[in-house]
Structure formats: C-alpha cells, structure tokens
Amino acid sequence: MAQKVDFYPDFFYLSLILPASKIMQTANRILSCDWGTSSFRLRLIDTETRQCIAEVTSDNGNASIFNRWKAQPESNRLRFYLAYLQEGVDALAKKAGGRLNDVPILVSGMASSTIGMKELPYGNIPFAIDGHTAKAEWIDAKPFLPNDVLLISGVQSENDVMRGEEVQLVGVMSQVDLKKDIGALFLFPGTHSKHIRVQNGEIVEFNTFMTGEMFEVVAKHSILAHAVTSITSDQDIESFRKGVEKALDTDLLNSLFSVRINQLKNRMTAEQNYFYLSGLLIGAEVKYIQSDDDSNVVLCSSGKLLKLYENALDCLGLSRKVVVIESGILDAAAAAGQIEIFKNFRIKR
Known part of the structure; x- marks a missing residue:
C-alpha cells in the first residue's frame, strides 16, 4: 500500500482570500514565476506564511514567446521577455489590489534555456536538495521592469539535463518530512519524465524518459x-x-x-x-x-x-x-523551491 505524504501545517495554497489591505502590508513577499516550455504561471507568495495570495496563468510558454520574438523586429531578446513578464505582473497586481514594483521575481523552468529570456549554464550534480548549490543570476531588468529578477538555472549530469524539476524537488523536500540521509528515487511523470536519485541530501543521478x-x-x-x-x-x-x-x-x-x-x-x-x-x-x-x-x-x-x-x-x-x-504539495513545489534557493541569493549581485 503506497504511503501518502501530506502538507506541513504552515504550507497551503489560497487563491485570493486575503483582503487587499492585508496583502499590501505584507513585508516578505515574492513573485514566483514557473515558466515552462508551454505554460506560464505567476504567483504572489507570502514567504512567511507560504500562502499563495493570487496567481495568473497562460499557455504562453517559452517556446511561444521565443517564436514571437523571432518573428518581430525587436532584437533585444531579454527586453522582449521582460515585457511579457511585466504584463503578467500588471495582471497579478490588479488581482491583488495594489502595486508590486518592489517585489522580487523568482523565475525557474525553461526561462534559462536556449529558448528562454537568457541562457544560463547548468549547475552540476551532486546537487544539494536544500537548494544552496543551485545556479542562479540576478537579471538587470531595469529600465524594462521595475522588479528585481532572479533567474534560476537547471542541473546537468554527464549525459542528461533538466530545468525545473530540481526546483520542484527542493520545494517538495522543504515541505515534507522525508529522511534525507536515506536514498530515494523520485519520479516526476510527464511529457519527459524525470527519475531523480537522491542520496545523503543530494541529487546524485537522474534520467529522462520521453x-x-x-x-x-x-x-x-x-x-x-x-x-x-x-x-x-x-x-x-x-x-x-x-x-x-x-x-x-x-x-x-x-x-x-x-x-x-x-x-x-x-x-x-x-x-x-x-x-x-x-x-x-x-x-x-x-x-x-x-x-x-x-x-x-x-x-x-x-x-x-x-x-x-x-x-x-x-x-x-x-x-x-x-x-x-x-497533490497540494506538488502544486506549491515550484514556489517553495524558489524560496529556498532565494535564501542564498538575498543580496542582489
């Protein structure tokens, strides 16, 4: 019989239940952007309560935005992507009932790939599942976007790569009480399924299955x-x-x-x-x-x-x-992982 792992009590997802006045008074907030190949998801997160205050989503993934950029005259790729990101921030601010210009944006997924806003080098295995060995870069977004933007890269082994699943894994491990000193094989099924081997608190191997x-x-x-x-x-x-x-x-x-x-x-x-x-x-x-x-x-x-x-x-x-x-833990995993990685990149570089 399979075991089910539930939430920690302080980590849960809310669509939009806090009053706007309360939202805008919250000091510790981030904008979590999970930007995949075919999807875009932007969430306003309270980092103290781990509540998702509001979110916007679309099917404008990196592949779609990349094709749009290639088809128009704007030569600055980063500026083009940041313009779309600004649209998402504006839509989210409207939902949340106030400005979000001072809130840092944490971006993971395919945004750091060859079809993303800026290609970043992969991190290497072994990769710490608390996120402290992640590769990330503060993007110089101004004057295109008033927010600070932290772009999080992926992970590579000698024969494989991934962007996004490692952040989700960091997020899962931050929410559940799994013994980190015992080896485990994590399966992330999907279009390109990932099997990630964790040993002694580190990703030591992973494989992709199409x-x-x-x-x-x-x-x-x-x-x-x-x-x-x-x-x-x-x-x-x-x-x-x-x-x-x-x-x-x-x-x-x-x-x-x-x-x-x-x-x-x-x-x-x-x-x-x-x-x-x-x-x-x-x-x-x-x-x-x-x-x-x-x-x-x-x-x-x-x-x-x-x-x-x-x-x-x-x-x-x-x-x-x-x-x-x-399922609720998985839904919150990307944002949770970004927050853990963000702890090591608090000072803008």
Missing part, C-alpha cells in the same frame, strides 16, 4: 493511430496492466507492434488498446527499478497519471516502497 511525448507520437502519428481511441471515462486499469506486463517481458520496439495485433485479431477494442499502449510505454520506463533496492520510490504526480504509475509499480512488486506526495 514517455509522454512517445505516447503522443505513437497514438496520433504512427500506424498504430487507427488501433487506439482516447476515452474520457474511467481508466481501463486491466488493459493498462496487461501492457505493463508485456513491457516487462519484451523489448519495447517489438512489443509496440502487439497493439496492432490486438486490433487485427480483435483481442482488444480501440479504447482498451489506448490503455494497453500506455502500459507498454510506462512499463518500459519503470522496468529497470529493482525490487531488492532498499530505497523508496517517491511518486510526484497526481490524478489519472498517478493511478497509472501506482499500478505500473505494483506490477513490479514495488507497492510497499512507494511514497505518494500529496
């Missing part, structure tokens, strides 16, 4: 597209587990064609095949995890995806080792 993107490509742009149909109703866990079991016994490139065989021989409906395909890919992702390893597997996911990964790990006999991070 599971979500591969599912999208195979299900929509391959010969198997006609063999699967997405459904919005309950998940077909039985078909999913069959896919996982197949993945555990065979090579992925061979087992993928079994989706086609299921269709031709009427072994599964297109809806069942949809979950079977998901099982093949997620099974291929997690099959290397050893049941005789003493470390916990910490699932950083929620909703339907969480249920699938729990079942995949159960097929491997790993349920007793699985720790599930509560």
Whole structure:
C-alpha cells in the first residue's frame, strides 16, 4: 500500500482570500514565476506564511514567446521577455489590489534555456536538495521592469539535463518530512519524465524518459493511430496492466507492434488498446527499478497519471516502497523551491 505524504501545517495554497489591505502590508513577499516550455504561471507568495495570495496563468510558454520574438523586429531578446513578464505582473497586481514594483521575481523552468529570456549554464550534480548549490543570476531588468529578477538555472549530469524539476524537488523536500540521509528515487511523470536519485541530501543521478511525448507520437502519428481511441471515462486499469506486463517481458520496439495485433485479431477494442499502449510505454520506463533496492520510490504526480504509475509499480512488486506526495504539495513545489534557493541569493549581485 503506497504511503501518502501530506502538507506541513504552515504550507497551503489560497487563491485570493486575503483582503487587499492585508496583502499590501505584507513585508516578505515574492513573485514566483514557473515558466515552462508551454505554460506560464505567476504567483504572489507570502514567504512567511507560504500562502499563495493570487496567481495568473497562460499557455504562453517559452517556446511561444521565443517564436514571437523571432518573428518581430525587436532584437533585444531579454527586453522582449521582460515585457511579457511585466504584463503578467500588471495582471497579478490588479488581482491583488495594489502595486508590486518592489517585489522580487523568482523565475525557474525553461526561462534559462536556449529558448528562454537568457541562457544560463547548468549547475552540476551532486546537487544539494536544500537548494544552496543551485545556479542562479540576478537579471538587470531595469529600465524594462521595475522588479528585481532572479533567474534560476537547471542541473546537468554527464549525459542528461533538466530545468525545473530540481526546483520542484527542493520545494517538495522543504515541505515534507522525508529522511534525507536515506536514498530515494523520485519520479516526476510527464511529457519527459524525470527519475531523480537522491542520496545523503543530494541529487546524485537522474534520467529522462520521453514517455509522454512517445505516447503522443505513437497514438496520433504512427500506424498504430487507427488501433487506439482516447476515452474520457474511467481508466481501463486491466488493459493498462496487461501492457505493463508485456513491457516487462519484451523489448519495447517489438512489443509496440502487439497493439496492432490486438486490433487485427480483435483481442482488444480501440479504447482498451489506448490503455494497453500506455502500459507498454510506462512499463518500459519503470522496468529497470529493482525490487531488492532498499530505497523508496517517491511518486510526484497526481490524478489519472498517478493511478497509472501506482499500478505500473505494483506490477513490479514495488507497492510497499512507494511514497505518494500529496497533490497540494506538488502544486506549491515550484514556489517553495524558489524560496529556498532565494535564501542564498538575498543580496542582489
């Protein structure tokens, strides 16, 4: 049975429940910007109570902003990104009921990448999970933006890179009471799933799995597209587990064609095949995890995806080792991680 890890009492998320007068009196505040490839999220955070006072979101991720910058005459890339960031700050100030010019902005995710506002070098592993070894840079935003901007970079190993998940991990570890001296494998499922090995308070290894993107490509742009149909109703866990079991016994490139065989021989409906395909890919992702390893597997996911990964790990006999991070903690993880990193960059450089 998987364990569930809940909030610390002082860390919770509020949409907009504090009076405007109270918000503007709060001395210790930051603007948390989680700027991914395809999404933008800006939050006003009280750093003492860890309350999210207000937020604005959009689908204008770094890829979208980068393409817009390339298509127009403004040559200064940083200025172009800061202009969009200013729009977000203005929208957030309107929600919060006052000016936010004096509030530092902490930015993480793909904003420090080749498609972001400014490319920063990666930090290296081992990487401390309290955030004190993170790479970050104060951006000279004036006169384009009145706020101080701290841009947080990602982490690299010899053969892999990530931007954003390490900040989330720092945030998770700041909210939950996991023993930091015992090794654990943290799973962040998604388009590009990250498996992050933590030992003695440091990230010592991580690997990227293109599971979500591969599912999208195979299900929509391959010969198997006609063999699967997405459904919005309950998940077909039985078909999913069959896919996982197949993945555990065979090579992925061979087992993928079994989706086609299921269709031709009427072994599964297109809806069942949809979950079977998901099982093949997620099974291929997690099959290397050893049941005789003493470390916990910490699932950083929620909703339907969480249920699938729990079942995949159960097929491997790993349920007793699985720790599930509560969804509210994950929702607040980016901001929490940014705050921990911010503690080491208080003085503007």
